[in-house]
Amino acid sequence: MNAQSEKAKAAKAKENSQSDNEEVIAQLEKQVSIAVWIQFIGQIMEAFYLSKIMLVSEEVRENANERQILLGAWIQTAGQFFEGVGTTKQLYTDEEKSLTLEAQRVTNFGDWLQSLGVTLEANAGTQIILEEIRKAEEEEYIP
Numbered sequence: 001m002n003a004q005s006e007k008a009k010a011a012k013a014k015e016n017s018q019s020d021n022e023e024v025i026a027q028l029e030k031q032v033s034i035a036v037w038i039q040f041i042g043q044i045m046e047a048f049y050l051s052k053i054m055l056v057s058e059e060v061r062e063n064a065n066e067r068q069i070l071l072g073a074w075i076q077t078a079g080q081f082f083e084g085v086g087t088t089k090q091l092y093t094d095e096e097k098s099l100t101l102e103a104q105r106v107t108n109f110g111d112w113l114q115s116l117g118v119t120l121e122a123n124a125g126t127q128i129i130l131e132e133i134r135k136a137e138e139e140e141y142i143p
Contacts, residue, residue, distance in 0.1 A: 033087045040080040047073040065124040065131075072120030079113025082106055 050070050053060055060066045086107025093099040 029091055033084070033091050036080070036084045036087045040077070040084045043073075043077045043080045047077045063128075065127045068124035069121050072117040072122075072124065074117070075120065076114050076117030079110045079115075079117060082110030082113060084110070086110055 047070070050073050054066070054070055055061075083106075086103050086105070086109070089103035089106060090100060093103055
């Protein structure tokens with residue numbers, strides 16, 4: 001009898017532990033969703049202020065690479081928004097597989113958009129650096 005009651009206690013402890021883990025995971029997933037939305041706010045601020053710089057500076061406005069950086073920032077912002085929507089949908093979707101899968105697709109689409117935006121920004125940034133190097137080499141060259 002004693003062995004049976006100990007097995008029952010162990011099983012109940014395991015259930016409680018698993019339940020506690022599920023609660024911790026649910027709480028962490030909510031915090032991840034909040035963090036994604038905070039990133040979105042930061043990303044939209046970056047794109048907004050880059051746009052303002054573009055409006056104020058004719059030099060920046062005329063530079064194709066600077067315009068590409070701005071485009072990349074806005075694409076990244078859109079991607080961050082989709083990731084936020086998808087992450088939030090995953091949190092508040094019941095166990096229905098089709099809705100959860102759709103939310104994951106939205107999140108993944110956002111990730112791909114962000115990747116595209118970052119790629120555009122990195123490419124334009126590299127081009128700006130190469131232009132600066134060429135200019136410096138031309139100034140150093142004295143025939």
